[in-house]
Amino acid sequence: MKTPIVLAAFGTTTRAMKTYSFINDICRERFIGHPIFWAFSSRQVRDFSNRNYNTNMQHPHEVLRKLKKEGYPWAVVQSLHFTCGHEFYRLIEEVGDCGIRTAMGLPLLHRPEDYKSVVAALMPHLPEAADEAMVMIGHGTDHPSWSSYVALDYIFRKTKSSGVYVGLVEQGYPTMASVIEEVSRDGYRKVKLVPLMLVAGLHFEEDMSGDNHSWRFAFENAGIAVSLENQGLGFNRGIVDLYCRHIHDALDVIPDNQGCRLPCSKISVV
Numbered sequence: 001m002k003t004p005i006v007l008a009a010f011g012t013t014t015r016a017m018k019t020y021s022f023i024n025d026i027c028r029e030r031f032i033g034h035p036i037f038w039a040f041s042s043r044q045v046r047d048f049s050n051r052n053y054n055t056n057m058q059h060p061h062e063v064l065r066k067l068k069k070e071g072y073p074w075a076v077v078q079s080l081h082f083t084c085g086h087e088f089y090r091l092i093e094e095v096g097d098c099g100i101r102t103a104m105g106l107p108l109l110h111r112p113e114d115y116k117s118v119v120a121a122l123m124p125h126l127p128e129a130a131d132e133a134m135v136m137i138g139h140g141t142d143h144p145s146w147s148s149y150v151a152l153d154y155i156f157r158k159t160k161s162s163g164v165y166v167g168l169v170e171q172g173y174p175t176m177a178s179v180i181e182e183v184s185r186d187g188y189r190k191v192k193l194v195p196l197m198l199v200a201g202l203h204f205e206e207d208m209s210g211d212n213h214s215w216r217f218a219f220e221n222a223g224i225a226v227s228l229e230n231q232g233l234g235f236n237r238g239i240v241d242l243y244c245r246h247i248h249d250a251l252d253v254i255p256d257n258q259g260c261r262l263p264c265s266k267i268s269v270v
Contacts, residue, residue, distance in 0.1 A: 004035040004067050005247060008060050009080040009198070010087055016199040019234035022216055023080075031247065039063045039077075043092055060091060064098035076250040078105035078243060080198055081239060085143035103250040104157045108242060109148045115155045117245075121238025122156075125194065125229070126163065132227075133188040137177060137208055137215060138196035146172030149196075154248045162186065166196065167215070169207045180222050190225040200232040 004103050005027065009020070009136040020038065027036055060077060066077050077095050081088045088107050095102050109115060126134055138149050150173065154168035167179040174182075183191060193215055195204050209216050215224045233239045 001072065002034045003251060004036045004037060004072055004075045005031060006039050006060060006063050006067075006075055006076050006077045007080060008039045008041060008091055010041055016201060017235075019199045019232055022048050023234055023240050023243070026237070027244065027247070030244045032243050041094070041241060060095050061098050063100070064095055064100050067097040070251075072100060074101045074103065076103050076105060076247055076254070078250065079107045080113050080243065081107040081144075082138065082196070083109050083141065083145040083148040085145040086139045101254075103253050104252040105243070105246040108239065109152065110246075111213075112155075114242060115152055116159075117242045118152065118239065119156050119159050119227055121233075121236050121242070123160070124196075126160065127190075127192050129190065131188060132190040132192060133163045133165060133183050133186070134192045134194060135167055135171060135183065135215070136194045136196040137167050137203075139203060140170035140172040141167030142171040150174070169203050176218055177248070180218055180224075183219075183224065185221055188224065190227070191219055192227045192229060192269070193219075194229040197232050197233050198234040200230050204230065204232070 007020075007023065007027065009016075024036065024038070033057060037056075039059060039062070040057045064075055064077070077091070078138075079088050079091055081091075084107055092104060095104070108118065122136070136152075140146065146168070149166050149168060153164075153174065156164040156166065165174070165179050165183060167174045167176055193208055195208060207214055209230075211217065216228065219226050
């Protein structure tokens with residue numbers, strides 16, 4: 001039997017389901033015959049959705065223990081996080097005690113080639129007008145992986161010399177103030193705000209496009225006109241293809257002889 005693939009997201013409310021469905025359909029096309037499951041690491045989101053929307057969201061260890069009972073010796077767990085931050089390392093810890101050998105697919109941004117692939121996937125969405133910039137806004141983190149966003153910003157500028165900026169909603173850098181200052185200094189009078197997130201959920205509604213203290217509000221106060229992209233990167237085929245390449249990498253470390261059962265706490269991270 002083919003190795004099951006577990007797509008592991010932090011979780012969000014039902015507004016994300018169309019995004020997850022889009023990702024799920026592509027993965028089923030790419031990995032024919034491999035059972036595909038979803039798991040959500042946020043207990044708060046799981047409990048809220050299961051209680052209010054009659055869903056059956058499960059934690060990664062619940063899914064993996066079920067697969068163990070069904071006789072699978074191996075599973076791929078593909079992280080749908082963007083960076084190797086707190087949530088990713090917590091996921092590694094959580095799947096390590098499930099009685100099943102696990103190959104872990106890395107988050108979106110890991111190798112230099114990943115950054116270049118993300119840039120290539122987003123280039124078609126750049127504004128055509130010379131006086132309009134694109135600002136991609138990520139979640140942010142206090143984990144050292146915040147530097148991934150600076151690296152993405154740098155590689156974008158090496159690919160396209162001007163007009164693209166990366167900023168963060170919460171911890172880390174570049175901050176809202178630093179991005180607005182730079183956009184203003186560079187002379188742009190219009191910006192397109194793009195969620196650098198898998199799903200355009202609560203952060204999009206409140207932090208990016210809200211009425212007070214949002215990025216839209218701050219840019220408009222600085223005299224810069226704003227347009228908004230209301231879809232997260234989970235709807236970008238190039239982004240999903242990159243996750244699929246990480247799944248392929250994880251599958252490649254699994255030995256052909258899956259009948260041998262090795263110590264269950266062993267995790268292969270690729």
